[in-house]
Amino acid sequence: MKNRTGLDIRIAKGVPLAVVALAAFATTAFPSARAADLTAAEQCDREAGSEFDLTRNRAFPAVATQDIRIGIALSACREAYNQNGGARTQFQLARVLDRAGQKLQSQRVLAEAAKNGHALAMVGYGEVLAERGETEAAVSLYQRAAAQGNILAARYLAATPRDGVATNVDDEVASQWLARADTDRLPR
Incomplete structure (x- = not known):
């Protein structure tokens, strides 16, 4: 006993x-029960939301580019994109594709997101256009994005005359953009 x-x-x-x-x-x-309940778009938001995206789904913390888990994010964002995801999903897919080294696909999807009005995509695609020498088209995208409140676009616009990128932006307009960029804060 x-x-x-x-x-x-x-x-x-x-x-x-x-x-x-x-x-x-x-x-x-x-996977957690919470993760199983997420839609493809929400999983994409969770895996690829940028801190600089004013339209980012705030239910999830921002993901730094170097912290994107490519396999998971690519799967979720592609599925969301194929389900007719909006401009934010397009931008996030472009971001993941770029991180995965798929530059041409990334630029194609980024152009699509910019065309659909996503401000941060406009900034990113504006950079692509500027690198190609299409400065007027780049400045046009920066202006549209800045009008939506994107600070990065305002900073690019402030720097364009100084950097010789655009000829149609005068010093007064540039200093107005610089003042706006300095008074606004980047999202956290």
Whole structure:
């Protein structure tokens, strides 16, 4: 009887440890119930939302470019895109494609998001156009994005005359953009 009591005590002490171990295994082996409930667009938001995107889904923390988990983000954002995701999804897919090294596909999708009015995509695609020497088209995108409140676009516009990027922006307009960019704060 004494041995049985000792065994019962050891088993009773071991049960909580087994439960904790099983719970730890379950959290790593299976996706959380919350993740399973997310739509493809929400998963894309969670995996690829930029801190500079004013339209970012604030239910999820921003993801720095270097922290994008390419496999997960690419799968979620492609699925959301194929389900006719909007301009934000297009921008996020372009961001993930760029991170994955798929530059041409990224630029194509980024152009699509810019065309559909996504301000941060306009800034990004404006950079692509400026690199190609299409400065007037780039400045036009920066102006549209800045009109939506994008600070990065305002900063680009402020720098364009100084950098010789655009000839149709005078010093007064540039200093107005610079003042706006200095008074606004980047989103956190």
